[in-house]
Amino acid sequence: MGAHAGRFAGKTALVTGGSRGIGRGIAERLGRDGARVGVHFGSNEVAAKETVAAIEAEGGSAFAIGTELGTEGDARALWSRFDAHADGLDILVNNAGIGTSSSFTETEVAEYDRLFAVNVKAPYFITQLGAERLRDGGRVINISSGLSRAAAMPEIMAYAMTKGALDVFTQNLSKVLGPRGITVNSVAPGIVDTDNNAGWLRGEENKDAWESSAKLSALGRIGEASDIGDVVSFLASHDGRWVTGAWIDATGGSLT
Numbered sequence: 001m002g003a004h005a006g007r008f009a010g011k012t013a014l015v016t017g018g019s020r021g022i023g024r025g026i027a028e029r030l031g032r033d034g035a036r037v038g039v040h041f042g043s044n045e046v047a048a049k050e051t052v053a054a055i056e057a058e059g060g061s062a063f064a065i066g067t068e069l070g071t072e073g074d075a076r077a078l079w080s081r082f083d084a085h086a087d088g089l090d091i092l093v094n095n096a097g098i099g100t101s102s103s104f105t106e107t108e109v110a111e112y113d114r115l116f117a118v119n120v121k122a123p124y125f126i127t128q129l130g131a132e133r134l135r136d137g138g139r140v141i142n143i144s145s146g147l148s149r150a151a152a153m154p155e156i157m158a159y160a161m162t163k164g165a166l167d168v169f170t171q172n173l174s175k176v177l178g179p180r181g182i183t184v185n186s187v188a189p190g191i192v193d194t195d196n197n198a199g200w201l202r203g204e205e206n207k208d209a210w211e212s213s214a215k216l217s218a219l220g221r222i223g224e225a226s227d228i229g230d231v232v233s234f235l236a237s238h239d240g241r242w243v244t245g246a247w248i249d250a251t252g253g254s255l256t
């Protein structure tokens with residue numbers, strides 16, 4: 001694909017978990033804005049290729065890179081694959097994450113470890129190794145959750161704890177990278193219609209859950225991946241340059 005007009009023309013982005021759900025919404029928006037987008041995936045290469053094709057169909061440029069996160073050496077493997085496609089980057093979006101349906105009493109050690117390995121340890125080390133590739137004036141955006149600031153929801157306590165840790169990472173990292181003009185922010189979605197929530201939110205049998213969840217938002221609907229992609233695009237843009245170390249509520253007013 002040739003040069004693309006748009007506010008991120010000439011810039012390179014990496015979106016972890018960019019193949020599906022919220023990450024896909026982010027990847028597509030950044031691609032539409034002219035960034036060359038690395039669409040990361042874990043195991044579903046087909047979905048990553050679909051996202052790349054969707055970006056290209058709109059005149060953008062993208063490439064897929066696969067690495068299972070939460071495994072030994074994951075960050076190093078991801079960057080060596082990224083380096084085969086691109087020379088440095090401008091926008092890093094740590095989006096890949098997993099949820100849980102285990103309450104406090106049900107959570108087993110292996111599940112706890114996996115949640116923290118994918119949701120906290122992976123973005124930490126991806127960013128540590130990514131910082132040397134990030135150009136000055138760049139952006140780091142961590143996808144958190146409204147749950148890190150919402151009233152307690154002990155049904156999914158360990159998941160919410162991972163997002164709390166990610167928010168502390170955001171705050172601290174903004175001080176580390178600020179001198180280079182790099183901003184670091186957390187974006188906190190509320191309930192978004194993705195595969196992650198399909199089991200309890202989608203389909204006729206879950207109509208009641210859909211409706212009651214929609215009512216949690218002041219705007220009266222479930223979030224869409226593009227709602228989050230648009231917020232990320234703002235933070236990644238020049239217009240977002242004075243916002244850093246922040247926790248951005250992207251819950252559609254679900255916490256009000």
Ligand code: NAP
Binds near residue numbers: 192
């Ligand atoms: P999703 O639809 O399940 O998509 C997850 C994405 O992350 C996929 O691209 C997946 O790739 C990748 N991924 C997951 N585990 C991975 C692993 N171990 N290694 C590598 N890649 C992995 O999830 P989502 O709902 O869009 O959530 C995205 C982010 O938003 C997460 O951090 C989540 O906590 C956060 N969030 C979601 C909601 C919501 O309501 N959906 C609300 C608040 C926050 P593969 O398919 O290849 O595995």
